[in-house]
Amino acid sequence: MELCAGGELFDRIIAKGHYSERAAAGVCRQMVTVVHNCHSMGVMHRDLKPENFLFLSSDESSPLKATDFGLSVFFKPGDVFKDLVGSAYYVAPEVLRREYGPEADIWSAGVILYILLSGVPPFYGENDQSIFDAVLRGHLDFSSDPWPSVSSSAKDLVKKMLRSDPRERISAAEVLNHPWMREDGDASDKPLDIAVLSRMxxxxxxxxxxxxxxxxxxxxxxxxxxxxxxxxxxxxxxxxxxxxxxxxxxxxxxxxxxxxxxxxxxxxxxxxxxxxxxxxxxxxxxxxxxxxxxxxxxxxxxxxxxxxxxxxxxxxxxxxxxxxxxxxxxxxxxxxxxxxxxxxxxxxxxxxxxxxxxxxxxxxxxxxxxxxxx
Incomplete structure (x- = not known):
């Protein structure tokens, strides 16, 4: 087992200070590459959240590693899972309905991307039940700051990852191929609103x-x-x-x-x-x-x-x-x-x-x- 001495995802972003769409795309690309590799091997993580992504070292170019596979399961195409697992902010609507597959991991990654771009989770509530209700409603807020200044390409990807119907949700391979996500893609290096970091x-x-x-x-x-x-x-x-x-x-x-x-x-x-x-x-x-x-x-x-x-x-x-x-x-x-x-x-x-x-x-x-x- 590798020792990940580089710290948690949010801690690194906050410590760095300068933060842009391109930086968010780079982090998300590493996360979704992990998800894509897992899904290719028939493994569903089921508990993707920022705390479960650690940097291998404190180097600027350090890779991001997924940790805590305690809830992961093997799956075959068409398998349906019913146990209620995960973490409230990141749980997919179909998990709450107890009928889900690997698409639930994409939802969780989409929630993390929403936080990376805005500093707050997309579905919020005074308690777990109200968070779940918000998840099931599936309404995404793109009108509050900083969303008006976020590129339409970034918003397009977030929407596709957070489609309430898992059949309409983008796959890990499609996420990696999205114009905003590609290494040579259109994610801007212009700093994001400073409020994003303070909210995070x-x-x-x-x-x-x-x-x-x-x-x-x-x-x-x-x-x-x-x-x-x-x-x-x-x-x-x-x-x-x-x-x-x-x-x-x-x-x-x-x-x-x-x-x-x-x-x-x-x-x-x-x-x-x-x-x-x-x-x-x-x-x-x-x-x-x-x-x-x-x-x-x-x-x-x-x-x-x-x-x-x-x-x-x-x-x-x-x-x-x-x-x-x-x-x-x-x-x-x-x-x-x-x-x-x-x-x-x-x-x-x-x-x-x-x-x-x-x-x-x-x-x-x-x-x-x-x-x-x-």
């Missing part, structure tokens, strides 16, 4: 605060609330190692009568394994199970808010956020400013409880917790 920063930042807040909630659950989860952890951790492996999780959930497919268990495992070491420790388990059991109740949200609001003023200030996030190794002042900018909807430079609660309820990147029970 905000989109990335919001999920960082949410992860920390969920950990805070998990750490502050009462002994009574945690007792059942403690027992559950012990019963799943059959070798008493203090961590849960994928096999232990799968066996434990089956024993409890939870009817999840292997891919759903894997998705749960990956969502819970915050430090990415391949196992789930006790705190990670509590955090994930709390989320699974809908334990982000009002009182839990308020407890998490109070954790950040050290002086009990009813507001989280820049300094308080900085202090709290330091404990979780988020020390970059820029990121902290981005979090405030995204969550602070009344623009007073601080976060009140309503703004905090709205952020926590906003569409989660991963919706393993919202899957429908079979």
């Amino acid at each position: 920063k905000q989109f990335r930042a919001m999920n960082k605060l949410k992860k920390v807040a969920l950990k805070v909630i998990a750490e502050n659950l009462s002994e009574e609330e945690i007792i059942g989860l403690k027992e559950m952890f012990k019963s799943i951790d059959t070798d008493d190692s203090g961590t849960i492996t994928f096999e232990e999780l799968k066996a434990g959930l089956t024993k409890m009568g939870t009817k999840l497919s292997e891919s759903e268990v894997r998705q749960l495992m990956e969502a819970a394994d915050v430090d990415g070491n391949g196992t789930i420790d006790y705190l990670e388990f509590i955090t994930a199970t709390m989320h699974l059991n809908r334990m982000e109740r009002e009182d839990h949200l308020y407890k998490a808010f109070e954790y950040f609001d050290k002086d009990k003023s009813g507001y989280i200030t820049m300094e308080e956020l900085e202090h709290a996030l330091k404990e979780y190794n988020i020390t970059d002042e820029k990121t902290i400013k981005e979090i405030i900018a995204e969550v602070d909807t009344d623009n007073d430079g601080r976060i009140n409880y309503d703004e905090f609660a709205a952020m926590m309820r906003k569409g989660n990147p991963d919706f393993v917790n919202n899957r429908r029970r079979r």
Whole structure:
């Protein structure tokens, strides 16, 4: 397995500063080449999102690599898949309808391209369900900034990748052959609107605060609330190692009568394994199970808010956020400013409880917790 030391897709774009349609086309070309190669070998990725594309090294010319094939499956022409997998912002409408094939990967790549060109996802909502509703409606906004200044060729490709009917959607080979996408194509090198980068920063930042807040909630659950989860952890951790492996999780959930497919268990495992070491420790388990059991109740949200609001003023200030996030190794002042900018909807430079609660309820990147029970 290759070590991808060059960082995530959005981080590289944001750090670079200068950003143009040609740069977006170059990134998208590498992504869709990966998809094309997978589809040629009869493999569907099923979880394409920016976090799953890493640069091999920090070199300017470093190739982009797809990672996390945990949800991928082999397919033959005509195969239809029904399990609900993926991540809310990037999921194709036919996946939500539980009847899909490899065209779903093109949709996800199209969503990433939309974000690369505008800084925001095409389908947005206050929670997962409203994101799904927007995906099913399929309305694309090309009238808000910066779209009027984006070339018609780029918009044409986005529309073709985000056709709601998978039968009408462009294939990976056709994407690579599109005039805007080709290396000698018509994508302009003129810098895109600076707002694209700042929106991309905000989109990335919001999920960082949410992860920390969920950990805070998990750490502050009462002994009574945690007792059942403690027992559950012990019963799943059959070798008493203090961590849960994928096999232990799968066996434990089956024993409890939870009817999840292997891919759903894997998705749960990956969502819970915050430090990415391949196992789930006790705190990670509590955090994930709390989320699974809908334990982000009002009182839990308020407890998490109070954790950040050290002086009990009813507001989280820049300094308080900085202090709290330091404990979780988020020390970059820029990121902290981005979090405030995204969550602070009344623009007073601080976060009140309503703004905090709205952020926590906003569409989660991963919706393993919202899957429908079979």
